[in-house]
Amino acid sequence: xxxxxxxxxxxxxxxxxxxxxxxxxxxxxxxxxxxxxxxxxxxxxxxxxxxxxxxxxxxxxxxxxxxxxxxxxxxxxxxxxxxxxxxxxxxxxxxxxxxxxxxxxxxxxxxxx
Numbered sequence: 001x002x003x004x005x006x007x008x009x010x011x012x013x014x015x016x017x018x019x020x021x022x023x024x025x026x027x028x029x030x031x032x033x034x035x036x037x038x039x040x041x042x043x044x045x046x047x048x049x050x051x052x053x054x055x056x057x058x059x060x061x062x063x064x065x066x067x068x069x070x071x072x073x074x075x076x077x078x079x080x081x082x083x084x085x086x087x088x089x090x091x092x093x094x095x096x097x098x099x100x101x102x103x104x105x106x107x108x109x110x111x112x113x
Contacts, residue, residue, distance in 0.1 A: 001100055002028065004093040009063045010112050012093070025096065025107040026052045033108050041069045041108075043076065049106045050080060057082050058096050060089030060109035067110045 002025055006013040011020050014030055022033035026049065035045055041059065049057050057077055061067040065088045077084045085095055089109050096107045 002030070004097055007090055007093045007109075007111075012089075012109065012111055020111070022108075022110050024049070025105075025109070026054075033110075035110075039067045039113070041067065041073060043073055046073060046077065046108060049108065050077075050082070052106050053104065054082055054106040055103040056085060056099050056105045058085045058087070058092050058099070058105060058107040058109075060092035060107065060111075061086060062089055062110040062113045064088065064113060066113040 002015055004012060004014050011018055012023060019030065022035065024031050024033045036042055046057065059069050061069065069086050074084050074086065085092065087095060089111060092107065092109060096105060099105045
């Protein structure tokens with residue numbers, strides 16, 4: 001089980017390794033989250049998270065919450081039976097650590113603004 005050890009603007013520490021780019025946490029892997037629009041989440045960016053059959057998808061919207069997730073995207077994920085949590089990345093990191101102890105969780109975390 002992955003653990004987010006620390007988060008600050010532009011940087012996140014996961015299982016002892018520091019990342020300075022947006023990340024997706026799925027299963028036991030951390031991968032780069034490449035987005036097409038810097039402050040808007042697009043459906044094609046989160047649709048592939050469903051491949052991991054998560055119970056919960058957590059989206060971190062940045063340090064001060066500048067990144068936006070449309071209600072349509074949240075509704076589409078919920079229609080597929082997935083719980084969706086959208087929070088500023090600091091809080092999203094805490095929720096990931098809490099939920100991952102008891103649920104199958106995937107997170108997409110924006111590390112800056």
